[in-house]
Structure formats: structure tokens, C-alpha cells
Amino acid sequence: MGVDIGDILEKRQVGLDDLAHRTVAIDGYNTLYQFLSIIRQRDGTPLKDSRGNITSHLSGILYRMTNLFEAGIKPVFVFDGKPPDFKADTISQRNKSREEARTKWDEAKEKGLSEEAYKYAQASSKVDTRIVEDSMQLLDFMGIPCVQAPSEGEAQTAYMVNKGDADYSASQDYDSLLFGALRVVRNLTITGKRKLPGKNVYIDVEPESIDLMQNIKLLDIDRQQLIGIALCVGTDYNKGLKKVGPKTALKLIKQHGSIHKVLEHRGEAIDELDAKIDFFLNPPVTDAYELKWKPPQKEKIVDFLCKQHDFSEERVLKAVDRLEKAGKQRSQQTLDQWF
DNA sequence: CTTAACGA
């Protein structure tokens, strides 16, 4: 998922101090997917309430947003709207892989292959309507603003950064750079623990920022060429050229000058190429949002999480207290938010 | 993922 151009990008490690007082526009889909796939029991089952509803994402939101808030960061969630038509293949491929993973999960469980089972359990994660809706509900109760993007969330976060409404686009994917986001932050977590793919090993990960203009300059290319590199490697809208990773793609684009020339030279084609390039350059975005952080509604959070979804009241109250304290501290210092 | 509990 997402475009694999990380290897050619210059990243800067950042501490949470660097992000204090900064607004980060979070790619909602990306974050929820991460929560759903990672917050699980050892057998692969996600957290669920007594009625069988998945709650992993609610746990992730509650604790991570509390931590970010405590660090003085102003988070905004941005949710996807209608995807472009040329994303249809990717979407149906994802649905297919997810269905397959679901079957393989059951098979592995029966055979007692726990590591296999866990892997397929993760791959069967789905950000469905209910997941999005109750995430928005919880965020609203926590006083964190949400933005509904007309199309791709990462395009909207890019727009908000470049307009000056946000300081960073936050996602694990690099796609918002293709939409022109000037600053991107990855690994936006407090306790940076990430599971190495395949192995059962966890490594520490620090938040890192990526500066678009610095990278454009360093690579000695322009934005169109960066998009060209992405299209060579493969994006959510196209498959990518065979055996071409980011380094080869960079070489090809620099050698031939443009994605059009690269394709011409190789005798290959990408469907609706110009429409896709234009989509990265001029995606649908909206100004219809208001960024306002409000005090958490303690009773509503407790009712929602504890009464309706079986969270421990002790844990939830502790998190809400931290949230309240962080907000009060902030409004005393800066006087800008929370009213 | 994040917190809480536990043992060195």
C-alpha cells in the first residue's frame, strides 16, 4: 500500500519537542488501518467488546491522541472521500487479498500455525464504515477536529499543510508528497515500537520528518519528475514497471527526463497517464473545515467507551484526566486553543 | 499500539 519511494528520500529524525505547538493533519485511513492491524491479541484476534464489535482503533485513538496532546501537538484527523475512478483496480485487489487472508487465517488457526495465523489476521484488517464512524465519534468527544476530504485524504492533508493550516501531513505512506505536501511526518508515536515484517522482532522507531523541497533539490529533479518516479515504481493508481524500484526509477527519470519519455523508450504504457499526473498535481480538496480543539467531554467518552464498548473505566478516566490537564496547560501558556 | 504489571 502506498508508494515505495522511501529509499531515495532524505529523512530527519525529530523529537516530540520539535512538534510541540505544531498542527499535524493525520491521514485517518492510514492510522486506523495501522491500529486495526497492530492492536491485537497474540492469537491475532483484534480487541472486541462483548457484542463482538472491533475496538482496536478506539484504543489506539484514545491513547495515542492523549499522548500527542500531552506533547503539545495539535492533531487533526482527515478522512477519505470518494476515490478517483482509476483507483478501482487497487481497491478490488485489496478486497480480494483481504478475503484470501481471512480464509488463510482460519486455515492457519486450525493447523495451529500461530505465526502464520497472526500474519493473515493482520492482513484481513478492514477499515469499514462503522470503524470510521465510531472513530469520528470518539474524536469528537475528545475535542479533536475531523476533516472530510472530497477525495483522497492525503491530498487534503497536503493542501492543508501548503495553505498554512497545518504544519505536517502525518502518514506512514509517502503519497502526500506526491500531492505536494511540503512537510510530512512519519512514525508519529510516543513509544516507538514497530514489528519487523516477517520476524517476531520489535525495533524502536523515532518520528521522522521529510521536507519535500529539500528532497527535490537533493535529487535534482522537479515535482513532476518525482511523480514520474512514483509512477515507475507503482502507486495506488498504477502497477509500476517490472523490476523497477525507487533507485532505478530515479535513474530512468533523470536519464530520459520524464515519465512519458521513459515509457516511450521502453515501449510501455500507463493507462490514463496524463489524468493521473494531473490528479497528483490538482487533486480535489476542500476549504470546508474548521480547526478547533475543544475540551474533552468526559461523560460522553466514558459512556461511549466504557458503557457501550466495555473499556475499563479506570483506564479511560486516567487518559481523559491527562487530556484535560494537557489542554488546560496549553490554554494557559498560549491562550490560542481550547475555548 | 499503549499501558500495566513484574522481576532483576
Add this chain to the structure above:
DNA sequence: TCGTTAAGG
């Protein structure tokens, strides 16, 4: 106090 491990819902 810190690193490891289990539990959370």
C-alpha cells in the same frame, strides 16, 4: 529504575 512481557476489549 529499567527492561521485559502480558493484557487491553
